Amino acid sequence: MLRAQNIQYEMAERTRAIPCGGIGAFHVLAERVGLIDELNRRLDLLKAHLPYHESDHVLNLAYNGVWGYHPLLVSLANTAEPLCLVNRPGNRPSHDGAVAWGDRAIALVDPIFDRVYLRGDTDFALTAHFDRWTDQGVRFAFGIDAMANLKAIAEDIEERRWKPLKRRIKRVIETEPRRRPENVKERIVRERDYKNIKLVSEHVAEFRHQPGKCDRAYRVVVLRKNLSVERGERVLFDDIRYFFCITNIEDRSAAQIVLFCNDRCNQENLIEQLKNGFNALRMPVGDLVSNWAYMVMASLAWTRKAWFALVVRSGEAREELLRMEFRRFGHAIVALPCQIVRTGRRIVYRILGYNAWTRTFLRTFDRIRQLAFT
Numbered sequence: 001m002l003r004a005q006n007i008q009y010e011m012a013e014r015t016r017a018i019p020c021g022g023i024g025a026f027h028v029l030a031e032r033v034g035l036i037d038e039l040n041r042r043l044d045l046l047k048a049h050l051p052y053h054e055s056d057h058v059l060n061l062a063y064n065g066v067w068g069y070h071p072l073l074v075s076l077a078n079t080a081e082p083l084c085l086v087n088r089p090g091n092r093p094s095h096d097g098a099v100a101w102g103d104r105a106i107a108l109v110d111p112i113f114d115r116v117y118l119r120g121d122t123d124f125a126l127t128a129h130f131d132r133w134t135d136q137g138v139r140f141a142f143g144i145d146a147m148a149n150l151k152a153i154a155e156d157i158e159e160r161r162w163k164p165l166k167r168r169i170k171r172v173i174e175t176e177p178r179r180r181p182e183n184v185k186e187r188i189v190r191e192r193d194y195k196n197i198k199l200v201s202e203h204v205a206e207f208r209h210q211p212g213k214c215d216r217a218y219r220v221v222v223l224r225k226n227l228s229v230e231r232g233e234r235v236l237f238d239d240i241r242y243f244f245c246i247t248n249i250e251d252r253s254a255a256q257i258v259l260f261c262n263d264r265c266n267q268e269n270l271i272e273q274l275k276n277g278f279n280a281l282r283m284p285v286g287d288l289v290s291n292w293a294y295m296v297m298a299s300l301a302w303t304r305k306a307w308f309a310l311v312v313r314s315g316e317a318r319e320e321l322l323r324m325e326f327r328r329f330g331h332a333i334v335a336l337p338c339q340i341v342r343t344g345r346r347i348v349y350r351i352l353g354y355n356a357w358t359r360t361f362l363r364t365f366d367r368i369r370q371l372a373f374t
């Protein structure tokens with residue numbers, strides 16, 4: 001059982017230790033932000049607290065979660081924190097329940113941020129709610145299926161209205177560029193006469209469109225991809241494909257809307273971390289509600305990772321921690337070899353090893369201790 005009273009860290013010589021010394025910092029963080037009190041207030045599971053409380057059982061899963069449904073995840077793009085995590089039967093469509101939980105997420109963040117954006121793929125383009133979200137001041141950008149009527153409109157757009165799409169540079173090379181190695185896969189595809197599809201160019205345009213369940217027209221941005229279909233050394237034909245997104249955002253260019261929609265792919269990385277990083281989506285029992293409770297409790301591990309990163313003083317380190325995979329984060333920050341020593345009224349975590357993140361960890365823990373109780 002963990003207690004957060006007067007925990008302190010110090011460096012020590014190498015000797016026998018426990019392998020998870022970073023847990024103490026996260027327990028203090030949970031106390032400082034009010035998570036422990038909130039869990040005890042909202043949950044009523046135990047008749048007597050001798051000495052355990054409801055928060056002890058919940059945080060035990062968050063600290064140790066190692067255990068098919070079809071969960072729904074609504075996350076905050078700024079920090080990749082899960083706002084709503086809902087368990088559903090495996091035969092439900094992707095958008096099932098998305099409106100109700102999306103509205104709950106909007107109500108949660110609306111008092112904090114000046115603007116709220118909804119972003120999702122084609123399954124979440126629920127046109128019946130577009131007018132209501134627009135009236136609430138919520139901005140959205142959803143992928144939309146390439147229906148025949150939209151493709152017909154795109155094909156009729158004058159060529160002068162199409163603008164080339166410039167993708168972001170993934171990484172700026174600050175030293176001498178190295179020689180690119182041979183693309184072995186490309187060579188094998190040509191030698192074995194396999195069909196190969198290559199991207200030749202991308203262009204964007206836009207038009208206004210009123211969905212059948214809406215009372216007003218919205219902006220539709222279309223991405224046209226010119227693909228070359230080859231077999232071996234021969235070019236078979238050019239293939240033109242259209243991708244659409246619908247939005248009520250008016251202060252961004254068509255190219256910016258496309259890139260904004262593409263950024264939602266980071267959600268896939270969060271899902272992968274929830275599934276494989278700390279096994280929050282591995283269902284331990286056969287009951288829908290129990291597994292839902294388990295995944296929400298286990299996902300607190302990722303949320304507290306984001307909270308810890310937000311307390312870090314260095315902006316560069318903060319961004320790296322927010323993007324860091326959970327397994328690497330666990331090794332660098334949580335799995336610190338420590339001795340735990342009780343001296344007087346103090347609990348001392350004596351760190352017995354050092355890595356590149358230890359200095360950041362100690363400085364951040366000092367800031368955590370200074371946080372006011374909520």
